[in-house]
Amino acid sequence: MPTQARGWGTDAADQPLKPIDFERRDLRPTDVAIKITYAGICHSDLHTARNDWHGTKYPVIPGHEIVGRVTDVGPEVTKHKVGDVVAVGCMVDSCMECDQCTEGWEVFCRQGCTQTYNSPDRHTGEMTKGGYSDHIVVRDHFVCKVPAGMDEARVAPLLCxxxxxxxxxxxxxxxxxxxxxxxxxxxxxxxxxxxxxxxxxxxxxxxxxxxxxxxxxxxxxxxxxxxxxxxxxxxxxxxxxxxxxxxxxxxxxxxxxxxxxxxxxxxxxxxxxxxxxxxxxxxxxxxxxxxxSAIGGIPETQEMLDFCAANDVYPECETIAMNEVNDAYERLLKNDVRYRFVIDMSRGL
CATH class of the missing domain: 3.40.50.720 (NAD(P)-binding Rossmann-like Domain)
Structure with missing residues:
Protein backbone atom coordinates (compact mmCIF):
# COMPACT_ATOMS: atom_id res chain seq x y z
CA MET A 1 0.00 0.00 0.00
CA PRO A 2 1.18 3.57 -0.65
CA THR A 3 2.22 5.46 2.48
CA GLN A 4 1.34 8.98 3.58
CA ALA A 5 4.32 11.34 3.62
CA ARG A 6 4.96 14.86 4.87
CA GLY A 7 7.44 17.12 3.12
CA TRP A 8 8.31 20.73 2.45
CA GLY A 9 7.94 22.05 -1.07
CA THR A 10 6.33 24.74 -3.16
CA ASP A 11 3.50 25.14 -5.67
CA ALA A 12 5.05 27.99 -7.64
CA ALA A 13 8.33 29.73 -8.38
CA ASP A 14 7.38 32.85 -6.42
CA GLN A 15 6.10 31.02 -3.35
CA PRO A 16 8.06 29.99 -0.24
CA LEU A 17 8.39 26.36 0.75
CA LYS A 18 5.63 25.04 3.01
CA PRO A 19 4.45 21.70 4.45
CA ILE A 20 2.92 19.42 1.81
CA ASP A 21 1.26 16.05 2.39
CA PHE A 22 1.59 13.48 -0.39
CA GLU A 23 1.83 9.73 -1.06
CA ARG A 24 4.94 7.61 -1.45
CA ARG A 25 4.53 4.52 -3.62
CA ASP A 26 4.27 1.02 -2.27
CA LEU A 27 7.51 -0.94 -2.37
CA ARG A 28 8.40 -2.66 -5.63
CA PRO A 29 10.38 -5.92 -5.32
CA THR A 30 13.74 -4.10 -5.49
CA ASP A 31 12.81 -1.05 -3.41
CA VAL A 32 14.04 0.23 -0.05
CA ALA A 33 11.96 2.43 2.28
CA ILE A 34 14.00 4.95 4.28
CA LYS A 35 13.08 7.16 7.23
CA ILE A 36 15.00 10.38 6.51
CA THR A 37 17.03 11.75 9.40
CA TYR A 38 19.07 14.44 7.65
CA ALA A 39 18.81 16.22 4.29
CA GLY A 40 21.37 18.57 2.81
CA ILE A 41 20.49 21.79 1.02
CA CYS A 42 22.09 22.25 -2.40
CA HIS A 43 22.02 25.33 -4.62
CA SER A 44 20.24 23.09 -7.16
CA ASP A 45 17.33 22.79 -4.73
CA LEU A 46 16.88 26.55 -4.69
CA HIS A 47 17.24 26.82 -8.48
CA THR A 48 14.61 24.12 -8.98
CA ALA A 49 12.18 25.52 -6.41
CA ARG A 50 12.34 28.93 -8.13
CA ASN A 51 12.33 27.50 -11.67
CA ASP A 52 15.61 29.19 -12.55
CA TRP A 53 16.32 26.41 -15.06
CA HIS A 54 12.77 26.55 -16.54
CA GLY A 55 12.02 22.86 -16.04
CA THR A 56 10.27 22.65 -12.70
CA LYS A 57 7.00 20.72 -12.45
CA TYR A 58 4.96 21.89 -9.47
CA PRO A 59 4.39 20.98 -6.75
CA VAL A 60 8.06 20.22 -6.18
CA ILE A 61 9.71 18.83 -3.06
CA PRO A 62 13.50 19.29 -3.32
CA GLY A 63 16.35 17.43 -1.65
CA HIS A 64 18.97 15.10 -3.12
CA GLU A 65 21.39 14.78 -0.22
CA ILE A 66 19.68 12.23 2.00
CA VAL A 67 20.66 10.19 5.05
CA GLY A 68 18.34 7.89 6.95
CA ARG A 69 17.52 4.43 8.26
CA VAL A 70 15.97 1.56 6.37
CA THR A 71 12.45 0.77 7.57
CA ASP A 72 11.39 -1.82 4.97
CA VAL A 73 12.74 -3.65 1.92
CA GLY A 74 11.19 -5.36 -1.08
CA PRO A 75 11.35 -9.17 -1.41
CA GLU A 76 14.24 -9.10 -3.88
CA VAL A 77 16.49 -6.77 -1.86
CA THR A 78 19.64 -8.38 -0.45
CA LYS A 79 22.00 -5.41 -0.19
CA HIS A 80 20.18 -3.60 2.65
CA LYS A 81 18.21 -4.58 5.73
CA VAL A 82 15.91 -2.87 8.20
CA GLY A 83 17.89 -0.66 10.57
CA ASP A 84 20.80 0.06 8.22
CA VAL A 85 22.04 3.65 8.03
CA VAL A 86 22.01 4.56 4.35
CA ALA A 87 22.33 7.49 1.97
CA VAL A 88 20.72 8.58 -1.30
CA GLY A 89 22.10 11.15 -3.71
CA CYS A 90 21.01 12.83 -6.93
CA MET A 91 19.42 9.82 -8.66
CA VAL A 92 17.07 7.03 -7.68
CA ASP A 93 16.76 4.86 -10.82
CA SER A 94 18.03 4.21 -14.36
CA CYS A 95 17.58 1.61 -17.09
CA MET A 96 20.37 -0.56 -15.57
CA GLU A 97 20.94 -2.15 -18.98
CA CYS A 98 22.87 0.30 -21.19
CA ASP A 99 26.67 0.49 -21.36
CA GLN A 100 26.79 3.47 -19.00
CA CYS A 101 24.70 1.77 -16.33
CA THR A 102 26.52 -1.57 -16.51
CA GLU A 103 29.87 0.24 -16.25
CA GLY A 104 28.81 2.08 -13.08
CA TRP A 105 27.99 5.44 -14.65
CA GLU A 106 24.25 5.46 -14.10
CA VAL A 107 24.21 9.26 -14.14
CA PHE A 108 24.83 9.01 -17.90
CA CYS A 109 22.17 6.35 -18.53
CA ARG A 110 21.35 6.29 -22.27
CA GLN A 111 17.67 6.53 -21.42
CA GLY A 112 18.24 9.21 -18.80
CA CYS A 113 18.57 8.52 -15.10
CA THR A 114 15.63 9.21 -12.79
CA GLN A 115 16.60 12.10 -10.55
CA THR A 116 15.65 12.20 -6.90
CA TYR A 117 13.13 14.98 -7.39
CA ASN A 118 11.35 16.78 -10.26
CA SER A 119 11.94 13.79 -12.54
CA PRO A 120 9.41 11.35 -14.05
CA ASP A 121 9.31 7.89 -12.48
CA ARG A 122 10.36 5.30 -15.06
CA HIS A 123 7.30 3.15 -14.42
CA THR A 124 4.44 5.54 -13.65
CA GLY A 125 5.56 8.89 -15.05
CA GLU A 126 4.76 10.59 -11.75
CA MET A 127 7.23 13.26 -10.69
CA THR A 128 9.68 12.18 -8.02
CA LYS A 129 9.71 14.02 -4.70
CA GLY A 130 12.91 14.55 -2.79
CA GLY A 131 14.47 14.46 0.61
CA TYR A 132 12.83 17.41 2.34
CA SER A 133 10.40 14.82 3.70
CA ASP A 134 9.93 12.28 6.43
CA HIS A 135 10.60 9.19 4.28
CA ILE A 136 11.44 8.08 0.75
CA VAL A 137 11.24 4.94 -1.39
CA VAL A 138 14.24 4.21 -3.65
CA ARG A 139 15.43 1.37 -5.88
CA ASP A 140 17.98 -0.58 -3.83
CA HIS A 141 20.88 -0.16 -6.29
CA PHE A 142 20.77 3.60 -5.74
CA VAL A 143 20.99 3.36 -1.96
CA CYS A 144 24.52 3.62 -0.52
CA LYS A 145 25.71 2.29 2.81
CA VAL A 146 26.90 4.81 5.38
CA PRO A 147 30.04 3.29 6.92
CA ALA A 148 29.81 2.47 10.60
CA GLY A 149 30.96 5.23 12.91
CA MET A 150 30.35 8.14 10.55
CA ASP A 151 28.78 11.30 11.96
CA GLU A 152 25.28 10.91 10.52
CA ALA A 153 24.54 14.62 10.88
CA ARG A 154 27.37 15.59 8.50
CA VAL A 155 27.12 12.91 5.82
CA ALA A 156 24.29 14.29 3.67
CA PRO A 157 26.27 16.91 1.65
CA LEU A 158 28.75 14.22 0.65
CA LEU A 159 26.04 12.81 -1.62
CA CYS A 160 26.33 15.86 -3.90
CA SER A 293 32.57 16.44 -14.53
CA ALA A 294 29.17 15.69 -13.03
CA ILE A 295 28.44 13.52 -10.03
CA GLY A 296 29.88 10.01 -10.14
CA GLY A 297 28.00 6.76 -10.55
CA ILE A 298 26.81 4.64 -7.65
CA PRO A 299 29.99 2.51 -7.26
CA GLU A 300 32.14 5.65 -7.13
CA THR A 301 29.72 7.29 -4.68
CA GLN A 302 30.05 4.34 -2.32
CA GLU A 303 33.83 4.48 -2.74
CA MET A 304 33.73 8.18 -1.84
CA LEU A 305 31.75 7.50 1.33
CA ASP A 306 34.19 4.77 2.34
CA PHE A 307 37.14 7.09 1.65
CA CYS A 308 35.64 9.93 3.69
CA ALA A 309 34.92 7.56 6.57
CA ALA A 310 38.47 6.19 6.52
CA ASN A 311 40.03 9.66 6.35
CA ASP A 312 37.61 11.54 8.64
CA VAL A 313 36.57 13.89 5.82
CA TYR A 314 33.32 15.77 6.36
CA PRO A 315 31.74 18.95 5.02
CA GLU A 316 31.52 21.97 7.29
CA CYS A 317 27.82 22.13 8.17
CA GLU A 318 25.25 24.35 9.82
CA THR A 319 22.30 22.29 11.04
CA ILE A 320 18.82 23.79 10.84
CA ALA A 321 15.22 22.71 11.45
CA MET A 322 12.97 21.94 8.49
CA ASN A 323 10.84 25.01 9.11
CA GLU A 324 13.93 27.22 8.78
CA VAL A 325 14.46 26.27 5.13
CA ASN A 326 13.13 29.53 3.64
CA ASP A 327 15.53 31.58 5.73
CA ALA A 328 18.31 29.22 4.68
CA TYR A 329 17.46 29.79 1.01
CA GLU A 330 17.73 33.55 1.45
CA ARG A 331 21.06 33.16 3.20
CA LEU A 332 22.24 30.83 0.45
CA LEU A 333 21.58 33.57 -2.10
CA LYS A 334 23.87 35.83 -0.08
CA ASN A 335 26.55 33.14 0.34
CA ASP A 336 25.88 33.41 4.06
CA VAL A 337 26.79 29.85 5.04
CA ARG A 338 30.04 28.08 5.85
CA TYR A 339 29.71 25.85 3.99
CA ARG A 340 26.59 23.66 3.76
CA PHE A 341 23.15 23.65 5.38
CA VAL A 342 21.85 20.33 6.70
CA ILE A 343 18.24 19.87 7.77
CA ASP A 344 17.63 17.84 10.93
CA MET A 345 14.37 16.12 9.96
CA SER A 346 13.43 15.54 13.60
CA ARG A 347 12.89 19.29 13.99
CA GLY A 348 10.25 21.51 12.43
CA LEU A 349 8.79 19.10 9.89
Whole structure:
Protein backbone atom coordinates (compact mmCIF):
# COMPACT_ATOMS: atom_id res chain seq x y z
CA MET A 1 0.00 0.00 0.00
CA PRO A 2 1.18 3.57 -0.65
CA THR A 3 2.22 5.46 2.48
CA GLN A 4 1.34 8.98 3.58
CA ALA A 5 4.32 11.34 3.62
CA ARG A 6 4.96 14.86 4.87
CA GLY A 7 7.44 17.12 3.12
CA TRP A 8 8.31 20.73 2.45
CA GLY A 9 7.94 22.05 -1.07
CA THR A 10 6.33 24.74 -3.16
CA ASP A 11 3.50 25.14 -5.67
CA ALA A 12 5.05 27.99 -7.64
CA ALA A 13 8.33 29.73 -8.38
CA ASP A 14 7.38 32.85 -6.42
CA GLN A 15 6.10 31.02 -3.35
CA PRO A 16 8.06 29.99 -0.24
CA LEU A 17 8.39 26.36 0.75
CA LYS A 18 5.63 25.04 3.01
CA PRO A 19 4.45 21.70 4.45
CA ILE A 20 2.92 19.42 1.81
CA ASP A 21 1.26 16.05 2.39
CA PHE A 22 1.59 13.48 -0.39
CA GLU A 23 1.83 9.73 -1.06
CA ARG A 24 4.94 7.61 -1.45
CA ARG A 25 4.53 4.52 -3.62
CA ASP A 26 4.27 1.02 -2.27
CA LEU A 27 7.51 -0.94 -2.37
CA ARG A 28 8.40 -2.66 -5.63
CA PRO A 29 10.38 -5.92 -5.32
CA THR A 30 13.74 -4.10 -5.49
CA ASP A 31 12.81 -1.05 -3.41
CA VAL A 32 14.04 0.23 -0.05
CA ALA A 33 11.96 2.43 2.28
CA ILE A 34 14.00 4.95 4.28
CA LYS A 35 13.08 7.16 7.23
CA ILE A 36 15.00 10.38 6.51
CA THR A 37 17.03 11.75 9.40
CA TYR A 38 19.07 14.44 7.65
CA ALA A 39 18.81 16.22 4.29
CA GLY A 40 21.37 18.57 2.81
CA ILE A 41 20.49 21.79 1.02
CA CYS A 42 22.09 22.25 -2.40
CA HIS A 43 22.02 25.33 -4.62
CA SER A 44 20.24 23.09 -7.16
CA ASP A 45 17.33 22.79 -4.73
CA LEU A 46 16.88 26.55 -4.69
CA HIS A 47 17.24 26.82 -8.48
CA THR A 48 14.61 24.12 -8.98
CA ALA A 49 12.18 25.52 -6.41
CA ARG A 50 12.34 28.93 -8.13
CA ASN A 51 12.33 27.50 -11.67
CA ASP A 52 15.61 29.19 -12.55
CA TRP A 53 16.32 26.41 -15.06
CA HIS A 54 12.77 26.55 -16.54
CA GLY A 55 12.02 22.86 -16.04
CA THR A 56 10.27 22.65 -12.70
CA LYS A 57 7.00 20.72 -12.45
CA TYR A 58 4.96 21.89 -9.47
CA PRO A 59 4.39 20.98 -6.75
CA VAL A 60 8.06 20.22 -6.18
CA ILE A 61 9.71 18.83 -3.06
CA PRO A 62 13.50 19.29 -3.32
CA GLY A 63 16.35 17.43 -1.65
CA HIS A 64 18.97 15.10 -3.12
CA GLU A 65 21.39 14.78 -0.22
CA ILE A 66 19.68 12.23 2.00
CA VAL A 67 20.66 10.19 5.05
CA GLY A 68 18.34 7.89 6.95
CA ARG A 69 17.52 4.43 8.26
CA VAL A 70 15.97 1.56 6.37
CA THR A 71 12.45 0.77 7.57
CA ASP A 72 11.39 -1.82 4.97
CA VAL A 73 12.74 -3.65 1.92
CA GLY A 74 11.19 -5.36 -1.08
CA PRO A 75 11.35 -9.17 -1.41
CA GLU A 76 14.24 -9.10 -3.88
CA VAL A 77 16.49 -6.77 -1.86
CA THR A 78 19.64 -8.38 -0.45
CA LYS A 79 22.00 -5.41 -0.19
CA HIS A 80 20.18 -3.60 2.65
CA LYS A 81 18.21 -4.58 5.73
CA VAL A 82 15.91 -2.87 8.20
CA GLY A 83 17.89 -0.66 10.57
CA ASP A 84 20.80 0.06 8.22
CA VAL A 85 22.04 3.65 8.03
CA VAL A 86 22.01 4.56 4.35
CA ALA A 87 22.33 7.49 1.97
CA VAL A 88 20.72 8.58 -1.30
CA GLY A 89 22.10 11.15 -3.71
CA CYS A 90 21.01 12.83 -6.93
CA MET A 91 19.42 9.82 -8.66
CA VAL A 92 17.07 7.03 -7.68
CA ASP A 93 16.76 4.86 -10.82
CA SER A 94 18.03 4.21 -14.36
CA CYS A 95 17.58 1.61 -17.09
CA MET A 96 20.37 -0.56 -15.57
CA GLU A 97 20.94 -2.15 -18.98
CA CYS A 98 22.87 0.30 -21.19
CA ASP A 99 26.67 0.49 -21.36
CA GLN A 100 26.79 3.47 -19.00
CA CYS A 101 24.70 1.77 -16.33
CA THR A 102 26.52 -1.57 -16.51
CA GLU A 103 29.87 0.24 -16.25
CA GLY A 104 28.81 2.08 -13.08
CA TRP A 105 27.99 5.44 -14.65
CA GLU A 106 24.25 5.46 -14.10
CA VAL A 107 24.21 9.26 -14.14
CA PHE A 108 24.83 9.01 -17.90
CA CYS A 109 22.17 6.35 -18.53
CA ARG A 110 21.35 6.29 -22.27
CA GLN A 111 17.67 6.53 -21.42
CA GLY A 112 18.24 9.21 -18.80
CA CYS A 113 18.57 8.52 -15.10
CA THR A 114 15.63 9.21 -12.79
CA GLN A 115 16.60 12.10 -10.55
CA THR A 116 15.65 12.20 -6.90
CA TYR A 117 13.13 14.98 -7.39
CA ASN A 118 11.35 16.78 -10.26
CA SER A 119 11.94 13.79 -12.54
CA PRO A 120 9.41 11.35 -14.05
CA ASP A 121 9.31 7.89 -12.48
CA ARG A 122 10.36 5.30 -15.06
CA HIS A 123 7.30 3.15 -14.42
CA THR A 124 4.44 5.54 -13.65
CA GLY A 125 5.56 8.89 -15.05
CA GLU A 126 4.76 10.59 -11.75
CA MET A 127 7.23 13.26 -10.69
CA THR A 128 9.68 12.18 -8.02
CA LYS A 129 9.71 14.02 -4.70
CA GLY A 130 12.91 14.55 -2.79
CA GLY A 131 14.47 14.46 0.61
CA TYR A 132 12.83 17.41 2.34
CA SER A 133 10.40 14.82 3.70
CA ASP A 134 9.93 12.28 6.43
CA HIS A 135 10.60 9.19 4.28
CA ILE A 136 11.44 8.08 0.75
CA VAL A 137 11.24 4.94 -1.39
CA VAL A 138 14.24 4.21 -3.65
CA ARG A 139 15.43 1.37 -5.88
CA ASP A 140 17.98 -0.58 -3.83
CA HIS A 141 20.88 -0.16 -6.29
CA PHE A 142 20.77 3.60 -5.74
CA VAL A 143 20.99 3.36 -1.96
CA CYS A 144 24.52 3.62 -0.52
CA LYS A 145 25.71 2.29 2.81
CA VAL A 146 26.90 4.81 5.38
CA PRO A 147 30.04 3.29 6.92
CA ALA A 148 29.81 2.47 10.60
CA GLY A 149 30.96 5.23 12.91
CA MET A 150 30.35 8.14 10.55
CA ASP A 151 28.78 11.30 11.96
CA GLU A 152 25.28 10.91 10.52
CA ALA A 153 24.54 14.62 10.88
CA ARG A 154 27.37 15.59 8.50
CA VAL A 155 27.12 12.91 5.82
CA ALA A 156 24.29 14.29 3.67
CA PRO A 157 26.27 16.91 1.65
CA LEU A 158 28.75 14.22 0.65
CA LEU A 159 26.04 12.81 -1.62
CA CYS A 160 26.33 15.86 -3.90
CA UNK A 161 29.20 18.19 -2.99
CA UNK A 162 31.34 15.26 -1.89
CA UNK A 163 30.94 13.08 -4.98
CA UNK A 164 31.02 16.07 -7.36
CA UNK A 165 34.54 16.93 -6.18
CA UNK A 166 35.78 13.40 -5.44
CA UNK A 167 34.87 12.07 -8.89
CA UNK A 168 37.20 14.24 -11.02
CA UNK A 169 40.01 14.00 -8.46
CA UNK A 170 39.64 10.23 -8.56
CA UNK A 171 39.30 9.98 -12.35
CA UNK A 172 42.47 12.01 -12.91
CA UNK A 173 44.39 10.02 -10.30
CA UNK A 174 45.18 12.91 -7.98
CA UNK A 175 47.32 11.62 -5.13
CA UNK A 176 50.58 11.95 -3.27
CA UNK A 177 52.87 14.36 -5.09
CA UNK A 178 50.10 15.94 -7.18
CA UNK A 179 50.06 19.72 -7.30
CA UNK A 180 46.38 20.70 -7.18
CA UNK A 181 44.60 24.05 -7.23
CA UNK A 182 40.96 24.51 -6.24
CA UNK A 183 39.24 27.63 -7.57
CA UNK A 184 36.46 28.97 -5.36
CA UNK A 185 35.87 28.33 -1.67
CA UNK A 186 32.17 27.53 -1.38
CA UNK A 187 30.15 24.37 -0.84
CA UNK A 188 32.00 22.52 -3.60
CA UNK A 189 35.36 24.20 -3.22
CA UNK A 190 35.76 23.50 0.47
CA UNK A 191 35.11 19.80 -0.19
CA UNK A 192 37.61 19.87 -3.06
CA UNK A 193 40.26 21.19 -0.70
CA UNK A 194 39.51 18.60 1.97
CA UNK A 195 39.38 15.62 -0.39
CA UNK A 196 42.45 16.61 -2.42
CA UNK A 197 44.44 17.06 0.80
CA UNK A 198 43.23 13.70 2.11
CA UNK A 199 44.38 12.11 -1.17
CA UNK A 200 47.88 13.37 -0.41
CA UNK A 201 48.07 16.25 -2.89
CA UNK A 202 49.72 19.60 -2.29
CA UNK A 203 46.66 21.86 -2.39
CA UNK A 204 46.44 25.54 -3.28
CA UNK A 205 43.22 27.51 -2.89
CA UNK A 206 42.61 30.17 -5.54
CA UNK A 207 40.18 32.89 -4.45
CA UNK A 208 39.23 36.48 -5.22
CA UNK A 209 38.76 37.13 -1.50
CA UNK A 210 41.97 37.41 0.56
CA UNK A 211 39.98 36.97 3.78
CA UNK A 212 39.18 33.39 2.77
CA UNK A 213 42.83 32.41 2.94
CA UNK A 214 42.72 31.62 6.65
CA UNK A 215 39.64 29.41 6.21
CA UNK A 216 41.27 27.61 3.29
CA UNK A 217 44.32 26.73 5.36
CA UNK A 218 42.15 25.45 8.20
CA UNK A 219 40.38 23.21 5.70
CA UNK A 220 43.66 21.69 4.51
CA UNK A 221 45.07 24.04 1.84
CA UNK A 222 48.84 24.41 1.90
CA UNK A 223 48.91 27.67 -0.07
CA UNK A 224 46.55 30.43 -1.16
CA UNK A 225 46.59 32.53 -4.34
CA UNK A 226 44.49 35.68 -4.69
CA UNK A 227 43.50 35.63 -8.35
CA UNK A 228 43.01 39.42 -8.52
CA UNK A 229 46.72 39.91 -7.74
CA UNK A 230 48.61 39.82 -11.08
CA UNK A 231 51.95 39.18 -9.40
CA UNK A 232 50.67 36.14 -7.52
CA UNK A 233 49.12 34.71 -10.68
CA UNK A 234 52.29 35.33 -12.70
CA UNK A 235 54.43 33.63 -10.08
CA UNK A 236 52.18 30.55 -10.20
CA UNK A 237 52.41 30.03 -13.98
CA UNK A 238 52.71 26.34 -15.01
CA UNK A 239 52.72 25.29 -11.34
CA UNK A 240 49.79 22.86 -11.23
CA UNK A 241 49.05 19.37 -12.51
CA UNK A 242 45.32 19.67 -11.93
CA UNK A 243 42.84 22.49 -11.32
CA UNK A 244 39.38 21.85 -9.89
CA UNK A 245 37.23 24.79 -10.98
CA UNK A 246 34.17 25.17 -8.73
CA UNK A 247 33.10 28.71 -9.76
CA UNK A 248 29.29 28.43 -10.16
CA UNK A 249 28.79 31.15 -12.80
CA UNK A 250 30.09 31.92 -16.27
CA UNK A 251 33.67 33.25 -16.19
CA UNK A 252 36.86 33.59 -18.20
CA UNK A 253 39.40 30.79 -17.80
CA UNK A 254 42.46 32.00 -19.77
CA UNK A 255 44.19 33.31 -16.66
CA UNK A 256 43.63 30.06 -14.82
CA UNK A 257 44.79 27.92 -17.76
CA UNK A 258 48.14 29.67 -17.57
CA UNK A 259 48.63 28.05 -14.15
CA UNK A 260 48.65 24.52 -15.60
CA UNK A 261 51.92 22.77 -16.31
CA UNK A 262 52.65 20.25 -19.06
CA UNK A 263 49.66 17.97 -19.72
CA UNK A 264 47.77 19.74 -16.95
CA UNK A 265 44.02 19.43 -16.69
CA UNK A 266 41.32 21.82 -15.57
CA UNK A 267 37.96 20.26 -14.72
CA UNK A 268 34.88 22.48 -14.41
CA UNK A 269 32.26 21.27 -11.92
CA UNK A 270 30.32 24.43 -11.10
CA UNK A 271 29.43 26.61 -14.11
CA UNK A 272 26.48 25.37 -16.19
CA UNK A 273 25.95 28.51 -18.29
CA UNK A 274 27.71 29.39 -21.56
CA UNK A 275 31.34 30.34 -20.98
CA UNK A 276 33.40 33.06 -22.69
CA UNK A 277 35.90 31.96 -25.31
CA UNK A 278 39.50 31.20 -24.44
CA UNK A 279 42.78 31.33 -26.34
CA UNK A 280 43.63 28.12 -28.16
CA UNK A 281 47.32 28.65 -27.56
CA UNK A 282 46.69 28.23 -23.84
CA UNK A 283 45.78 24.61 -24.55
CA UNK A 284 48.09 23.81 -27.44
CA UNK A 285 51.24 24.95 -25.66
CA UNK A 286 51.98 22.84 -22.59
CA UNK A 287 49.50 20.19 -23.84
CA UNK A 288 46.75 21.41 -21.53
CA UNK A 289 43.11 20.33 -21.57
CA UNK A 290 39.80 21.51 -20.15
CA UNK A 291 37.01 19.12 -19.17
CA UNK A 292 33.89 18.86 -17.09
CA SER A 293 32.57 16.44 -14.53
CA ALA A 294 29.17 15.69 -13.03
CA ILE A 295 28.44 13.52 -10.03
CA GLY A 296 29.88 10.01 -10.14
CA GLY A 297 28.00 6.76 -10.55
CA ILE A 298 26.81 4.64 -7.65
CA PRO A 299 29.99 2.51 -7.26
CA GLU A 300 32.14 5.65 -7.13
CA THR A 301 29.72 7.29 -4.68
CA GLN A 302 30.05 4.34 -2.32
CA GLU A 303 33.83 4.48 -2.74
CA MET A 304 33.73 8.18 -1.84
CA LEU A 305 31.75 7.50 1.33
CA ASP A 306 34.19 4.77 2.34
CA PHE A 307 37.14 7.09 1.65
CA CYS A 308 35.64 9.93 3.69
CA ALA A 309 34.92 7.56 6.57
CA ALA A 310 38.47 6.19 6.52
CA ASN A 311 40.03 9.66 6.35
CA ASP A 312 37.61 11.54 8.64
CA VAL A 313 36.57 13.89 5.82
CA TYR A 314 33.32 15.77 6.36
CA PRO A 315 31.74 18.95 5.02
CA GLU A 316 31.52 21.97 7.29
CA CYS A 317 27.82 22.13 8.17
CA GLU A 318 25.25 24.35 9.82
CA THR A 319 22.30 22.29 11.04
CA ILE A 320 18.82 23.79 10.84
CA ALA A 321 15.22 22.71 11.45
CA MET A 322 12.97 21.94 8.49
CA ASN A 323 10.84 25.01 9.11
CA GLU A 324 13.93 27.22 8.78
CA VAL A 325 14.46 26.27 5.13
CA ASN A 326 13.13 29.53 3.64
CA ASP A 327 15.53 31.58 5.73
CA ALA A 328 18.31 29.22 4.68
CA TYR A 329 17.46 29.79 1.01
CA GLU A 330 17.73 33.55 1.45
CA ARG A 331 21.06 33.16 3.20
CA LEU A 332 22.24 30.83 0.45
CA LEU A 333 21.58 33.57 -2.10
CA LYS A 334 23.87 35.83 -0.08
CA ASN A 335 26.55 33.14 0.34
CA ASP A 336 25.88 33.41 4.06
CA VAL A 337 26.79 29.85 5.04
CA ARG A 338 30.04 28.08 5.85
CA TYR A 339 29.71 25.85 3.99
CA ARG A 340 26.59 23.66 3.76
CA PHE A 341 23.15 23.65 5.38
CA VAL A 342 21.85 20.33 6.70
CA ILE A 343 18.24 19.87 7.77
CA ASP A 344 17.63 17.84 10.93
CA MET A 345 14.37 16.12 9.96
CA SER A 346 13.43 15.54 13.60
CA ARG A 347 12.89 19.29 13.99
CA GLY A 348 10.25 21.51 12.43
CA LEU A 349 8.79 19.10 9.89
Missing amino acids: AGITTYSPLHQYKVGKGSKVAVIGLGGLGHMGVKIAAALGAHVTMITTTPEKGEDARKLGAHDVIVSTDPEQMKAAATRFDFILNTIPVSHEIDGYLNLLGRSGRMVIVGALNPMPGFTGAQLIFWNRAVGG
